[in-house]
Amino acid sequence: MPTLSDLVVRHTALDAADLDWLHSLVSDWQLLADLSFADLILWAPLLERRNPKVLDEPGAGGDQGWIAIAQMRPTTGPTVYHDDIVGTVAAKGERHLIDTAWNERRICREGDPDWSTGVPVREETIPVRRALPNGEGRFLGVIQRSTNLSSARTPSRLELTYLQSASDLAQMVAEGRFPFSGEEPILVRSPRVGDGLLRLDRAGRVTYASPNALSAYRRLGLHADLVGAELGRLTAALCYSDEPINEDLMIVASGRAAKETEVESGGTIVQLRAIPLIVGGGRIGALVLIRDVTELRRRERELMTKDATIREIHHRVKNNLQTVAALLRLQARRLQVPEGREALEEAVRRVGSIAIVHETLSMAPEEFADFDEIADRVIAMAGEVSAPEAAVTPRRVGTFGVLPSIVATPLAMALTELLQNALQHGRPRRLQVVVEARGDRLNVVVWDDGRGLPADFDLDSTTSLGLQIVRTLVEGELSGKLTIEPRHGGGTEVTLSIPLPTS
Numbered sequence: 077m078p079t080l081s082d083l084v085v086r087h088t089a090l091d092a093a094d095l096d097w098l099h100s101l102v103s104d105w106q107l108l109a110d111l112s113f114a115d116l117i118l119w120a121p122l123l124e125r126r127n128p129k130v131l132d133e134p135g136a137g138g139d140q141g142w143i144a145i146a147q148m149r150p151t152t153g154p155t156v157y158h159d160d161i162v163g164t165v166a167a168k169g170e171r172h173l174i175d176t177a178w179n180e181r182r183i184c185r186e187g188d189p190d191w192s193t194g195v196p197v198r199e200e201t202i203p204v205r206r207a208l209p210n211g212e213g214r215f216l217g218v219i220q221r222s223t224n225l226s227s228a229r230t231p232s233r234l235e236l237t238y239l240q241s242a243s244d245l246a247q248m249v250a251e252g253r254f255p256f257s258g259e260e261p262i263l264v265r266s267p268r269v270g271d272g273l274l275r276l277d278r279a280g281r282v283t284y285a286s287p288n289a290l291s292a293y294r295r296l297g298l299h300a301d302l303v304g305a306e307l308g309r310l311t312a313a314l315c316y317s318d319e320p321i322n323e324d325l326m327i328v329a330s331g332r333a334a335k336e337t338e339v340e341s342g343g344t345i346v347q348l349r350a351i352p353l354i355v356g357g358g359r360i361g362a363l364v365l366i367r368d369v370t371e372l373r374r375r376e377r378e379l380m381t382k383d384a385t386i387r388e389i390h391h392r393v394k395n396n397l398q399t400v401a402a403l404l405r406l407q408a409r410r411l412q413v414p415e416g417r418e419a420l421e422e423a424v425r426r427v428g429s430i431a432i433v434h435e436t437l438s439m440a441p442e443e444f445a446d447f448d449e450i451a452d453r454v455i456a457m458a459g460e461v462s463a464p465e466a467a468v469t470p471r472r473v474g475t476f477g478v479l480p481s482i483v484a485t486p487l488a489m490a491l492t493e494l495l496q497n498a499l500q501h502g503r504p505r506r507l508q509v510v511v512e513a514r515g516d517r518l519n520v521v522v523w524d525d526g527r528g529l530p531a532d533f534d535l536d537s538t539t540s541l542g543l544q545i546v547r548t549l550v551e552g553e554l555s556g557k558l559t560i561e562p563r564h565g566g567g568t569e570v571t572l573s574i575p576l577p578t579s
């Protein structure tokens with residue numbers, strides 16, 4: 077399905093600022109759909125880009141028809157449109173209310189319910205206006221609001237409050253006051269209408285409290301009624317009796333600004349979001365959405381604790397591996413047998429490469445590591461232990477990126493073995509690690525210009541412990557492919573092709 081951006085760019089003459097405004101609108105219009113108990117469809121005027129109309133003038137635009145660029149269904153009532161409407165084109169005159177709202181720059185509610193779909197549907201249209209810095213406005217499209225009336229009944233006070241609030245928000249959309257200009261995008265975790273809703277008057281007093289909102293305040297310690305109370309002072313008395321009051325609380329709880337905050341009392345954490353209602357140039361009150369996030373924050377703290385524990389484990393494993401490497405190094409210095417000393421030194425390098433991975437993971441927020449840093453340290457370690465007369469400094473070309481630990485550890489060990497093998501047996505003048513990511517595979521080539529492979533070399537029958545380790549790591553642990561072949565122009569080329577985990 078095409079995105080809002082795709083449809084706007086391809087089929088309308090709206091500019092980048094218009095598109096940003098529409099993105100802000102649709103990121104938060106679930107609020108309007110839920111308060112309205114209605115489906116929302118955003119229509120934009122189809123315009124030929126080579127001959128764009130002036131959208132700021134009444135009646136301009138819409139000559140080519142309309143295209144649906146976004147759609148939202150309510151969570152508080154039945155939907156009208158079970159199929160997706162986005163991308164649908166309507167000719168001029170086909171949808172009378174859309175044309176009227178656009179041409180007359182007003183909300184249109186006239187008309188009898190439409191029975192064409194088999195259920196009664198009330199249609200309303202709301203012009204979408206973008207506020208400009210000079211105080212003027214630019215009209216961008218029309219919201220079609222469709223309400224399924226099949227379950228119509230005498231509305232409760234909650235439903236009446238929802239509908240009145242929806243009417244105020246719709247007027248704000250038509251006046252260019254919603255979404256709020258300059259505010260940060262609303263996060264998915266923000267409170268929704270069903271979580272709890274308070275309606276405030278101009279003075280910040282509660283005129284209506286939904287059952288869920290009242291329950292949240294009961295958990296904060298409220299024993300009286302919310303209606304009639306000044307929300308800011310009441311919340312401050314519940315949550316900040318023995319400490320300085322959070323400044324954001326008074327702003328949010330009074331409904332003076334579109335902001336969010338959290339309050340805590342008695343182990344209960346409640347999230348508040350204020351939506352000022354500004355209609356006709358003046359603030360008539362505010363909506364405050366409320367959500368009890370106690371359990372969510374508890375889980376977040378548990379995850380943070382678990383994450384810190386995992387990082388501490390990686391840190392201790394790194395320390396233990398470094399201790400083992402130090403003991404092996406000390407033992408190697410006391411050995412008089414060259415073969416034994418060399419074997420212990422190889423073991424030190426292998427343990428060291430694993431320690432580097434754990435050290436990186438101990439500083440990472442998750443079980444992922446920046447492998448470029450690991451690879452550079454492994455390459456540097458290989459260069460430091462190479463023979464002084466070789467004077468070879470291995471180089472990395474390309475980027476590994478961030479890899480999960482299940483890939484990073486065996487890959488670091490394999491890289492260590494390949495570099496060490498090339499330095500010890502190839503005696504190269506140049507040694508490079510070339511990295512290339514292709515979709516879901518990582519290709520690593522280690523090449524040198526040294527002596528090259530023996531004439532009778534066979535990977536399947538080699539007795540080299542290092543190469544046997546590399547093959548086991550690549551094919552066994554990483555489910556990859558390993559090839560070793562002579563390099564054109566002299567030397568050896570080793571290729572690792574490793575599939576990357578999809579999640």
